[in-house]
Amino acid sequence: MTTLSLRERQFPAFSRGWARIATFSLLIAALTLVLAEASASDLFAQTNRDEKPYAVIVGTVWGPDDKPVYGVKVKIRRENEKRARWEVYSDHHGEFGQRVPAGKADYVAWADLKGYKSTVTVHVDYDERVDTGLHLK
DSSP, X not given: OOOOOHXXXXXXXXXXXXXXXXXXXXXXXXXXXXXXHXXXXXXXXXXXXXXXXXXXXEEEEEOTTSSBOSSOEEEEEETTOSSOSXXXXXXXXSEEEEEEESSSEEEEEEEOOTTOOOEEEEEEOSSOEEEEEEEOO
16 A cells, blocks of 8 residues: 655645646647747738838928927828828927828928918839928918
8 A cells, every 4th residue: 555645645636647737738838829929920921911012201390480380281292183182280299291102203292371381392212201391481
């Protein structure tokens, strides 16, 4: 007859293959991590594949006193078009940004504000960021 220790009486799994149980648990955890990483990378690759290339026109609206101006409506159009295609507003830092299709093109941006005139032409070559400024006069 074998005598069981106090630990073996309280935790029978210790006496019956606790090492197998721990190994199996670690194997399940590792397999779960591998599957989660594989599905996340597939999802990331799919979202990048669906996205079309674009350029960004970023600028700052400056007032007559050379300080950034908040809340000014900025209109942007292609140079060969008559009407504005995009309208954005300057933020609290006077900055604005607009995505445009990638590729060679010229754009005209102007502040839509009565009493002030400001127009700037922006040239885009590829999928890039182009910085500009609108100075209100």
